[in-house]
Amino acid sequence: MPMTARELDSAYYALWRKAKQLSWDPADIDLSADKAQWARIKADYPEERYAEQILKLTSLFYQGEESVTKTLAPLCSAVARGGYGLDKELFLTSQLYEEAKHFDFFVRYFTEVFEIDGSETHGYMTPAPQSVLVADLEEVTERLRRTEDPIALKATFAEAITHYMGVVEAMLARTGYVGAHDALASRGWLPGLQEGFRLIKRDEGRHVAFGMHCIAELTAEHPEYRAQVQAIFEKQLPNVLATVAEFDYPHPLVDLEKLTGYALAQYERFAAAAGLSGDAIDLDALTVDD
Amino acid sequence: MAHRPFSREWAEAFKDAIEADASYRDAATKWIWPVALVLQATPEFGYTDAVAVELTLDRGRCHAAAIRARDAVTAPFVLTAPYAVWKAVVKGEIDPLVGVTRGKIAVQGSLATLMMHAKSAAALCACARNVATAFPDED
Numbered sequence: 001m002p003m004t005a006r007e008l009d010s011a012y013y014a015l016w017r018k019a020k021q022l023s024w025d026p027a028d029i030d031l032s033a034d035k036a037q038w039a040r041i042k043a044d045y046p047e048e049r050y051a052e053q054i055l056k057l058t059s060l061f062y063q064g065e066e067s068v069t070k071t072l073a074p075l076c077s078a079v080a081r082g083g084y085g086l087d088k089e090l091f092l093t094s095q096l097y098e099e100a101k102h103f104d105f106f107v108r109y110f111t112e113v114f115e116i117d118g119s120e121t122h123g124y125m126t127p128a129p130q131s132v133l134v135a136d137l138e139e140v141t142e143r144l145r146r147t148e149d150p151i152a153l154k155a156t157f158a159e160a161i162t163h164y165m166g167v168v169e170a171m172l173a174r175t176g177y178v179g180a181h182d183a184l185a186s187r188g189w190l191p192g193l194q195e196g197f198r199l200i201k202r203d204e205g206r207h208v209a210f211g212m213h214c215i216a217e218l219t220a221e222h223p224e225y226r227a228q229v230q231a232i233f234e235k236q237l238p239n240v241l242a243t244v245a246e247f248d249y250p251h252p253l254v255d256l257e258k259l260t261g262y263a264l265a266q267y268e269r270f271a272a273a274a275g276l277s278g279d280a281i282d283l284d285a286l287t288v289d290d
Numbered sequence: 291m292a293h294r295p296f297s298r299e300w301a302e303a304f305k306d307a308i309e310a311d312a313s314y315r316d317a318a319t320k321w322i323w324p325v326a327l328v329l330q331a332t333p334e335f336g337y338t339d340a341v342a343v344e345l346t347l348d349r350g351r352c353h354a355a356a357i358r359a360r361d362a363v364t365a366p367f368v369l370t371a372p373y374a375v376w377k378a379v380v381k382g383e384i385d386p387l388v389g390v391t392r393g394k395i396a397v398q399g400s401l402a403t404l405m406m407h408a409k410s411a412a413a414l415c416a417c418a419r420n421v422a423t424a425f426p427d428e429d
Contacts, residue, residue: 233402241391248392260391264408277320277406 003086011213011283012087015206019094024199026105031192034113041189048251055114056246057180057253058106058193059121064133064173065103065200068164071137072096074145075164078157082150091210098203105196113192128242132172136236137163158218158225159232162274165211166229167236169204170266172243177201179259208266212273213283219274229274233267292424295380296329298357300421301343305355307420308345315350317413322348323403324365325414326358332373335426342368347414367399373427379415380423386415 007013042051076092079085110118125134140163144156181197184190219225240263247254271277293300308314326344331337340360346353369386371379375394378384387408389395397404404411 230400230402234400237401237405242393245392256392257385257388260388264387264405267405268408271402271406 001086007085007087010085010087012085012091012210015210016087016091016094019091019098019203019206022202024101026101026108026196029105029192029195029199031109031112034109034190034192037190038113048253049249050251050253053247053249053253054190056124057176058109058114059124060129060133060243060246061173061176061180062103062106062110062118062121063125063129064168065099065106067134067137068168068173069096069099069103071141071164072099074141075157075160078144078147078153078160082153082157084154084157088210088214091206095207095210098207102200102203105200109193109196113190126242126246128239129246132236132239132243133168136239137168140164154218154222155225155228158215158222159228161211161214161218162229162232162270163236165208166215166267166270166274167232167240169211170208170270171236171240171263174201174204174208175244175259175263175266177204178262179254182258183254208270209283212270215270216273216275216283223275226274226276229271230276233271237267292422294426295376295423296337296341296343296357300423301355301357303421304343304418305345305352307417308347308352308355308414311413311417311420314410314413314417318347318350318407318410320349321407321410323367323399325367325369326363326365327376328360328363328368328370329376330370330372335373337373340370345414365399367397367404369395369397371395377425377427380418380421382416382419385412387412 003013038051041054045051072092072095076089076096079088079092107118110116110121140156140160144153144160147153147156177197177200181194181201184194184197215229219229241260244256244259244263247259248256268277273283293303324344324346326342328340328342329337331340342358342360342363344356344358344363344365346355369390371389371394375384375389379386379389379395384394386395387405390397390401390404
């Protein structure tokens with residue numbers, strides 16, 4: 001089936017083009033300085049527990065990236081089965097590739113810098129991150145995979161977009177990468193990890209933009225979906241806030257107030273895109289890489 | 291004249307402070323729900339039972355501020371905290387949203403709606419800083 005002129009001119013297609021232009025390889029990131037610095041951070045800051053905080057942060061990213069890699073395929077399938085547009089299908093193929101790359105980056109980092117097995121990241125998955133990043137995301141995407149009725153498929157797709165792009169990527173991943181990058185950059189620590197965070201954050205910006213365009217389109221066509229969107233945030237906000245609060249240490253590595261403010265700003269933007277707040281949002285600006 | 295927090299006089303002064311605050315009026319143009327701030331029982335400072343200030347808020351205005359027993363509160367949004375936390379909020383030492391996100395202030399009602407109007411909630415609590423308050427633990 002050929003692409004339509006409308007699809008070729010869409011925000012989804014623009015995001016797909018951007019994804020192709022900004023491709024990167026986790027294997028190209030130089031981690032040599034990180035290895036030496038990591039040994040010093042572990043030795044020099046026992047009271048501040050900075051090493052523990054960095055391990056916890058990266059463990060949640062590791063687990064989160066693994067989870068989003070495993071759960072994106074049902075969204076790709078739903079777009080194809082529901083005939084929601086080739087432009088969306090193209091973009092989601094780039095996202096699937098990118099999520100796998102993000103996970104690959106953390107696998108490499110744990111192996112080469114931390115020198116620990118990725119299975120140890122499970123130890124940092126307390127109930128809140130486990131629920132929002134893994135269990136509840138699996139539940140909604142698995143339900144999407146099994147849904148055949150076209151009307152139910154679209155409604156479930158809206159739920160999955162909200163949880164995946166609105167909660168996990170906008171409120172947690174993007175917020176976390178901003179906070180973590182700033183924390184490391186201000187101390188001049190772990191330049192390879194900083195570079196990974198920067199590149200992943202850039203990719204996540206496109207993913208979130210895709211989700212916001214989708215949810216704006218879906219809720220404009222079906223205003224009744226707004227109640228579902230609201231219900232998902234109602235359920236997941238406590239998990240998001242509890243996950244951020246995991247980093248409330250006596251000597252916090254990340255600026256928690258800034259992190260919380262950023263997460264809430266992301267929520268406000270997504271809620272505005274879904275038409276929940278009555279605030280206008282410039283969706284065209286979202287295609288600009290930030 | 292300074293008033294004891296969560297007293298009838300203090301609630302009235304809080305209402306006047308909200309009404310006089312242009313920042314709150316601008317930040318809360320879409321906030322239309324009553325809010326109750328509940329102080330947990332603090333017998334050592336004379337609060338033998340939990341007590342609430344219930345604010346009738348509507349699009350940047352505060353039409354009434356009433357003192358109620360906790361069980362008599364009907365507001366759809368209820369924020370509950372111990373004395374030390376409310377004192378820190380009134381003094382501007384704790385951002386109320388940070389209090390909520392760190393679990394120091396418990397929320398009953400739609401967290402999603404409250405967070406969507408985060409600036410409004412912060413501006414509301416900022417008004418309390420303009421109320422002359424006589425804290426009983428400082429007597």
